[in-house]
Amino acid sequence: MAGIQEAKRLETGRRVLEAAVTLMQEEGLQALQIRAIANKAGYSVGSVYKHYPDIDKLIIAVNSITLEGMMERLSNAVAKADTPLDRLKALARTYLHFAKDQSNLWRGLFEHHLAGNDEIPKEHKQQNVALLTLIGKELAELNPSLDSDSLATRSRTCFAAVHGMVTFSMEGRFVGLSGEMLEKELDFLVEQLVLPSQQ
Template identity: 55%
Template sequence: MAGIQKAKSEETQRRVLEAAVKAVEAGGLEAVQIRKIAADAGYSVGSVYKHYEDQDALVTAVDTVTLARIKAAMAAAVEGVSDPLEQLKALARAYLAFAQEHRNLWRTLFALKMAEGVPTPEIHVQELVDLLAFIARPLQQLEAGLNDDALAARTRTCFAALHGLVAISLEDRFVGLTEDTLDKEMMFLVERLAGRS
């Protein structure tokens, strides 16, 4: 009996999360409305709150799905690529492609700020660590002298720089790049960040 209840509970949680992901895909962070998501999933509002403490917890779960999808895109991008600089370029292009194709999920990933004192769920943290590891591995090959702390800092710097370029460009900011120059300048940035001129 306990096994059946557990399976039903897991199914409810899965369906609610699927409905939330679809809502974000369609309308961004503003579309995360518990009542509507509960109805779309076929459950009561109470069922949603049984699995997700509040709206922030549900958005965090959606963000974890988004990170896993970005990670899968990055894994596919570097499959069969052995040169570390080419790996970094492939990762940059995969990140841009994901942001372009899944703009609402990508925007939502960076839109939620956790309330003070609320820890980020461990699974979310692990997805972030795994994503950054894709960047760290080729960087380590290119700069073998970096210790662990320096490598972690360089990895975050590279991700932040690339994300900034992509964000400014995709949000049509004044200093953003148009699509025809974005790839070229992104490759320029990757080469400089990787210590190649």
């Protein structure tokens, strides 16, 4: 009997999270309300709260799934490129394509902010670090003289620069680019960020 109850509990949690991911994907972060998620999953509001005591924890769980999907695509892109520079360019382009393909999920990563003094869970922070590690691995090959602190800083700089270009373009800002021009300029940006440090 205990095994059946545990299976039911796990299934409920899975369906609640699946419903939240679908809502985020279809309608964006603003759609993630406990009642809407309960309706989507086919459960009561109380059932949702049994698994996620507040909406922030559920949003973090959704964002973790988004990061998993992003990391899978980024890792696949890296595996298909031959040189460190090509792999960094592939990471930038793949990040752009993910943002376009999963725009609401991607925006949810950056639009959600925890209230008060709440801290991001350690596991979620580790997912963010894994993304920077992908970048750092290639930077280290191109710039073997960088110490660990400098490498971590350069990795953050590269991500921030690419993210900025992607964000402006996704939002249609006046400096945003699109199409093939955006991809070419992402390549140019990556070259400017990593090649001068070889001198």
